[in-house]
Amino acid sequence: xxxxxxxxxxxxxxxxxxxxxxxxxxxxxxxxxxxxxxxxxxxxxxxxxxxxxxxxxxxxxxxxxxxxxxxxxxxxxxxxxxxxxxxxxxxxxxxxxxxxxxxxxxxxxxxxxxxxxxxxxxxxxxxxxxxxxxxxxxxxxxxxxxxxxxxxxxxxxxxxxxxxxxxxxxxxxxxxxxxxxxxxxxxxxxxxxxxx
Numbered sequence: 190x191x192x193x194x195x196x197x198x199x200x201x202x203x204x205x206x207x208x209x210x211x212x213x214x215x216x217x218x219x220x221x222x223x224x225x226x227x228x229x230x231x232x233x234x235x236x237x238x239x240x241x242x243x244x245x246x247x248x249x250x251x252x253x254x255x256x257x258x259x260x261x262x263x264x265x266x267x268x269x270x271x272x273x274x275x276x277x278x279x280x281x282x283x284x285x286x287x288x289x290x291x292x293x294x295x296x297x298x299x300x301x302x303x304x305x306x307x308x309x310x311x312x313x314x315x316x317x318x319x320x321x322x323x324x325x326x327x328x329x330x331x332x333x334x335x336x337x338x339x340x341x342x343x344x345x346x347x348x349x350x351x352x353x354x355x356x357x358x359x360x361x362x363x364x365x366x367x368x369x370x371x372x373x374x375x376x377x378x379x380x381x382x383x384x385x
Contacts, residue, residue, distance in 0.1 A: 193294030214270040238322035244357035247314040255319035321358035
């Protein structure tokens with residue numbers, strides 16, 4: 190049997206490369222001069238989702254998949270900041286994903302459509318964890334921008350905290366707020382104690 194036509198997947202790979210260059214628009218509203226990209230956000234949200242899933246007894250691989258795929262539609266819709274959502278509407282993420290994956294061979298098409306639908310529904314433990322990971326990455330990024338001197342990001346910290354649902358996410362948020370963005374490397378170098 191010949192391999193499936195991979196042209197649609199190749200186009201999608203290039204399409205997703207655009208997310209590496211697409212800045213997160215909310216940070217521009219907050220006055221951040223060189224904000225993170227959508228892809229950078231999705232990467233760390235995926236890492237957080239896997240960690241949270243392990244803490245919450247969910248499937249880390251599934252939660253990571255949902256978190257990594259949750260903003261893939263922004264190649265076609267852009268990243269609309271929260272303030273703009275009252276004025277601008279985009280197609281639902283599941284519809285955009287259906288267009289993006291329409292020519293992909295099975296089972297890739299169904300796997301990724303199902304992942305986006307699950308994330309958007311927010312009912313499974315993996316989806317709840319992935320949404321918490323999305324918020325936790327926003328919180329961590331806001332703390333990083335605050336450490337760089339941007340005081341306008343407090344609203345992002347507060348809204349991220351308010352949306353957390355799992356106990357593990359709430360505990361991790363407290364830990365993120367206790368640490369500073371540079372504490373990881375000071376700890377690794379032994380400048381900060383290993384165990385408080």
